[in-house]
Amino acid sequence: MSVMPDPFETSIASLLRFIGESRRMAGFTGAGISTESGVPDFRSPGSPWMQNKPIPFGLFLENPAARREAWRRKFTMDDLYRDARPTRGHAALASLVAGGRMTAVITQNIDNLHQASGLRDDEVIELHGNGSYATCLSCDRRHELADIRLAFEASGEPPVCKSCGGIVKSATISFGQAMPQAKLRAALTLSLESDLFLVIGSSLVVHPAASLPSLAKENGARLVIVNREPTPLDGQADLVIAGEIGPVLSRIASEL
Ligand code: APR
Numbered sequence: 001m002s003v004m005p006d007p008f009e010t011s012i013a014s015l016l017r018f019i020g021e022s023r024r025m026a027g028f029t030g031a032g033i034s035t036e037s038g039v040p041d042f043r044s045p046g047s048p049w050m051q052n053k054p055i056p057f058g059l060f061l062e063n064p065a066a067r068r069e070a071w072r073r074k075f076t077m078d079d080l081y082r083d084a085r086p087t088r089g090h091a092a093l094a095s096l097v098a099g100g101r102m103t104a105v106i107t108q109n110i111d112n113l114h115q116a117s118g119l120r121d122d123e124v125i126e127l128h129g130n131g132s133y134a135t136c137l138s139c140d141r142r143h144e145l146a147d148i149r150l151a152f153e154a155s156g157e158p159p160v161c162k163s164c165g166g167i168v169k170s171a172t173i174s175f176g177q178a179m180p181q182a183k184l185r186a187a188l189t190l191s192l193e194s195d196l197f198l199v200i201g202s203s204l205v206v207h208p209a210a211s212l213p214s215l216a217k218e219n220g221a222r223l224v225i226v227n228r229e230p231t232p233l234d235g236q237a238d239l240v241i242a243g244e245i246g247p248v249l250s251r252i253a254s255e256l
Contacts, residue, residue, distance in 0.1 A: 011241045012251055018196055018222050018239065019101060019256065026194035027093050027105035028212060032201020032227060034111050036087040036246050043203050044229075048080070057176035061137075061167065067158035074131070074170055075149055086117035089200060092249035094118045101256060103194070106187045108202060108209050110172045125187045127179060127209045129172035134159070138166025145170075179208065191216040198224050201245050204231040 019025060031041035042049045052073060059066045086094075094117040096102035104123045105114055110131040114124045134143040141163045148159045148168065159168040173179055187209075191197060197216035204210040204225075213233050217223040222238040225231055226248050234240045241248055 008243065011239065011243075012248070012255075014239050015224060015241070015248075015252060016255055018224060019096075019252070022101070022196035022222075024194050025096070025102045025196040025198060026190045026216065026221075027096070027102050027198050027200065028191075028202065028209075029089075029093070029105060029107045029109060029114070029200045030202025030204075031109060033089040033093075033245055034084065034087075034109055034113055035201070036089065037081075037084040037111075037113055039081045039084045039111050039113070041201070041203075043205070048077070054175050057174040060169065060174060064158060067167070067169075068156065070169075071148070071152055071158055075152070078131070078145070081111070084111060084113065086113045088246040088250040090114055090117035092253035093200070095253045096256070097123050099256060102198075104190055106190060106209075106212060108206065125183050125190065127173070127183055127187060129170075129180070131170050131172050133171050134168050135171045136161035136164060136166045136168050139164045142171075143168050184208065187212055188215065191221075192219045194221045196224065197221045198226070199231075199233070199237075200226050200249070202227065202231070203229065204233050 035041050040047050040049065055066050055070045060070055090113050093102065093105055097119055104125060105119060106125045106127065107114055108128050110128055112130055112132040115121065134145060134148055139161060141161055143159065151159060161168055191212040192215060194216050197213055199213050204213065213223055214236060217236050223236055224239045225234060225237045226241045226245055228244065
């Protein structure tokens with residue numbers, strides 16, 4: 001009597017074969033890679049991120065009360081995830097990059113956990129910015145959150161730029177805010193040049209980020225999706241691993 005192959009083992013074997021045959025692998029991550037770190041994702045049931053309607057960028061610009069509310073929410077969320085550390089998924093991708101298997105990681109995440117796992121700034125392409133610091137929207141000067149928080153909690157007033165008096169915002173991209181063009185171009189180049197595009201922990205519903213896997217695939221790359229839930233691109237993928245990221249990626253990293 002033949003023993004049915006274990007689907008997990010079959011998927012791991014396929015992904016290892018794809019990686020072995022790849023010369024230019026690109027990583028693409030979403031919030032799913034950070035849930036094991038304690039940072040909830042956006043679209044799993046009960047996500048705290050979705051309890052408040054996002055503050056559109058235009059409202060943030062024109063309305064000081066909206067800026068006050070945005071900063072209040074920011075510091076509340078920061079407190080919830082202050083102790084978040086990179087976990088197995090981040091570590092596995094960092095070892096793939098360090099080992100020369102993966103060129104860089106395109107991420108939608110703003111939690112800085114890829115950098116905290118050891119990836120250099122030039123090995124992470126942040127499409128939606130980074131929430132670990134703030135910048136002036138006029139002169140782009142960087143502002144540290146600790147300083148902003150002290151002043152904000154003392155005065156209740158949203159921060160203004162120390163250099164030019166401009167509006168200061170967390171260095172993340174809000175709905176309605178222009179994406180960082182240089183990063184988008186870098187992500188597009190990496191996607192089009194890749195021969196293996198590995199999607200980790202994204203529902204693939206937010207564009208333009210979610211168009212990158214399809215562009216890579218249309219340009220000849222193999223597409224692999226590791227995600228707990230189905231995504232709109234599963235039908236295009238060469239391999240879908242519907243499971244927990246931690247066990248999958250740590251197994252892959254241990255075999256390479
Ligand atoms: N293992 C596998 N999959 C997981 C895990 C896990 N441990 N944890 C979560 N997931 C999956 C979820 O099932 C979900 O499909 O990760 C996916 C995360 O999807 P989203 O919450 O939609 O996050 P993301 O795709 O990164 O959202 C994109 O939307 O709100 C904006 O700017 C925000 O960058 C974000 C963008």
